[in-house]
Amino acid sequence: MVHVFMYGTLKKGQSNHYKLLNSDNGQAEFITCARTIDKYPLVIAGKRNVPFLLNVPGSGHRVYGEIYRVDQKMLKYLDWFNKCPEWYQRTSIQLEILKKNEESGGVEEAFVYSTIKYEPGWLHKPTYESYDANGDHGLKFVPRDD
Template identity: 60%
Template structure:
């Protein structure tokens, strides 16, 4: 089993979360909420308004997300889904787990290591885009995520 940190459309309540629940893709078990220990630029970019975690440690913000334990089948699915290694690269990252203390409040927890899909391949101007600490496809940023089903064939 492998730990994967998701920060974008695969999180709970986001457009691609159902793919994490689909047993045909493999098994994914939610472990905890977390945020990156280091700052990273999380930007929304490209013609489909995709969230990208740029592999530029020290810039941007501490990024919020979720840690899942996935089996080999789900890991293979996620690699294909994320276009790994061409679009995204699976890299190790240090995270601080967050425990739910009720009423939507989270508190700091243990530090752990996990894989994340980040990218070293991006347009230079992406570093000038606004960064986010948490991605929400339905957020007030006004950048509507275009699902794979809605994209041109």
């Protein structure tokens, strides 16, 4: 079992969260909420308005998300879903565990999927601390057909 940080459409309440709940894909267990120790640009881009975490540490915001414990079958599914390594890379990052009152609960290491293929203009897009498909950004996520 490994830990994976979800910051986009796989989080609770988002359009692809059901994929984590589907046991045909493997096992995933919610652990806790967290935010990145380093700042990263989280942008919404492309014709489908996908949330992308750009692997540019030190730029953007400390990004909020959720940590899940997943088995090898789910990790393999997530690699496929995120088109890793063609579009995304899976790397290890440091996360601050958040308690219910937003106090720090220590540091945890987890895998994250960050995009390696992006348009140069994406670095100039607005960046976000947290992703919600129904956020005030007005960029409605368009699911892909699998």
